[in-house]
Amino acid sequence: MSRRILVTGASGTVGRQVTAQLLEAGVEVRALTRGPADLPPAVESAHGDLSVLDSLHAAVEGVEAVFLVWPFASAEGLEEMLGVAAKHARHVVYLSSEAVRDHERQAEQLIERSGLAWTILRPHAFAANTLRWAEQIRAEGVVSGPYGEAAMSLVHERDIAAVAVRALTQDGHAGAVHELTGPHSLTQAEQVRVIGEAIGSPVRWAETSPEDARRQMLARGWPPEVVDGILEAQAEMTLGPSPVTTTVEEITARPARTFRSWAAEHAHAFRATT
Template sequence: MTQRILVTGATGTVGRHVTALLAESGAEVRALARRPAALPPAVEGVPADLSAPGSLRAAVEGVEAVFLVWPFASAEGLETVLAAVAGHARRVVYLSSAAVRDHERQAEELIERSGMEWTFLRPHAFAANALRWAERIRAGQAVREPYGRAAMALVHERDIAAVAVRALTRDGHAGAVHELTGPHSLTQTEQAHVLGEVIGHSVRWEEASPDEARRGMLARGWPAAAVDGVLRAQAAMTAGPARVTTTVEEVTGRAARTFRSWVSEHADAFRPAARLSDLG
């Protein structure tokens, strides 16, 4: 029987792939969006806002499972949302993180008490985080950041989505905590090298001081607590290779995608635009 599944964050980095994969699988997909968005033809878009639980009534009506992205830095309000969801759905898959920050830990605890079958996804660093370097690389500038020796097992967003779809549509994942990584540990310097190899232009790494990086992030409007948390995490990652899990392959039957494959798919985001002189 066709399942009806609600996807929150349906246009986000992971959610858009969850939406597409579910639609391909034949599930009846309902995508929650605060504003109109481009969705696959078979997907039903429902306007709603997680910060206004009353708006969720139509979105949760008749759904059997929910892919939950909680986009706030606090778990405040989540309990009310879960109560609305639990009145219909029997299963929830929550996109947490390997860091399990305070609000994510609180969210997991609330979900455990919701009465629904739950699965937690705890991905490590996203391969897509490399896009923060794209503007500098396109301009031919060096990537200038601290902790070039920080090692990460970067995970492709489509692999996270594939695991989510298995947990949403198949039994055997209730109570599971899936820690997700890519197949290799790469330092930030090595990531820059891979980017250069794939796009055919050398990408230089320049080591910045943590203080310089902190000033830059604060100037861009980052909260001080978030800045300090990022820098602490990166410093810890210099201790050695990143932990690599085989969860993606165990759950999906397919080996996790490499960072190189992710770069190949997104190479145009990093390649310098053609100059008029290059076009003859």
Template sequence: MVEQKRILVIGATGNVGRQVVSRLRDAGAAVRALARDPASAGLPDGVEVVRGDLSAPDTLEAALDGIESVFLVWPFLTAEDAPAVLDVIAGRGARHVVYLSSTGVREGAEKQGDPINQFHADMERLLEKSELEWTFLRAGGFATNTLQWTEQIRTEGVVRAPFGSTSRPLIHEHDIAAVAVRALTENGHGGAKYALTGPRALTTAEQAHTIGEAIGRPVRFEEVPQEAVREQMLTQGWPGEVVDGILNAQADMAAASEPVTSTVEKVTGTPARTFAQWAADHADDFRPAE
């Protein structure tokens, strides 16, 4: 049984947030989940789901009633509206925010290398200047991002992507959530900046092959030129600045392997899950419909 703190999960319907909610509930914590549409949230039975929207900070006030700690996922590409949200969190009496950030944040740099790490750095800076205690979960590449390959793998048994040699220690969403729950329910995590990765780096091509092993069906990798990916993302409506920032960051990662950390094990006492474990857990997502 964890210490009984009342905890609000913001971002409760996302891949990581759902795991945080479930783990807190299973541990007996007093957990509340924020959702724009509670009726369609699809969260476990017994979880208190309340309505709220980060783009309208005044809607958070009721959700924060009696809350001591907050797990925060920021869903926007800038931190423009964050000061108002943090003011509401602090003003309603919450003391601690566990923020899901990125390993790509460059400490002390005013200008980050891409828009995504820029908003994470801006969020961290706002939290550091606030009256709130904070913990930053600087997660590396999410294994769940490979779900973008689902349709290709189901229909053709192929992954088409740029930078096949990029090597990253992708992290299982369960491991991010496990660290988050420790930070939310235990003392001693205030002011920590936890760099979270999986236990081993795999290239993009190796990730594709690993998914193939999990589903019992070969999956091949085909390199796609960076410019072709850029044009596709722009066609899909991505802002040009964001597209260029993402692709430039990927090119940088292709040139230098991302470091592996043991933080998950240090915080939780359990080694981080491998990408093979993640692929096995999600194998049904990649299998063709029968």
């Protein structure tokens, strides 16, 4: 009987890559979706919602493992969801983050106590997060923001997915916490320069004050606690290079992809249309 894995967040940045790589490995994939989703034809869709327990029983039936993206800012309801999953699955791979925010820490603790074998992924900042600058770069060739010297070890979503797939399909990852980074620490100013090189047009960083950035984010409707958390984290990142791990290479037997390679793949998103 072939193995079947349930992927939550299958249309997201990482989940889409997990789905594709599982299919490439010959694994049957069931995706939990709340509605129509643009997924490969080989994927079995299971309509449900992580917050609605009754909708999950059919989704987890017959699956061997679960790739879990918990999309809520609270761990409320996760324990019950894990209880449903544990009736069928043996292993859960949870996408946490290097920041291990309060709700992520609570989620990790609940997963460790769930009775399931577990693996926790803690990626550093996603390379894909730089897509938030695309509009500014297309319009002006400039990115305005505070803390241009904030350093990050940006990780490619394919590498996060590659580690997840191995944890889902291979032995040796139960009880492991994998911290994932790219191969280099780059400041935000360096990141925009690399994007400029990828699109063949200079892009520069324009430093603004944290106070201006805070006002702009609040005007967009962001909660004050989220805004303050982001700015505090960026301020801390200016203190020196971001840590770099070799976890991706150790698990996948290939070096982690560089931000330069990610920028080249996504150059079309940053180029001005004519």
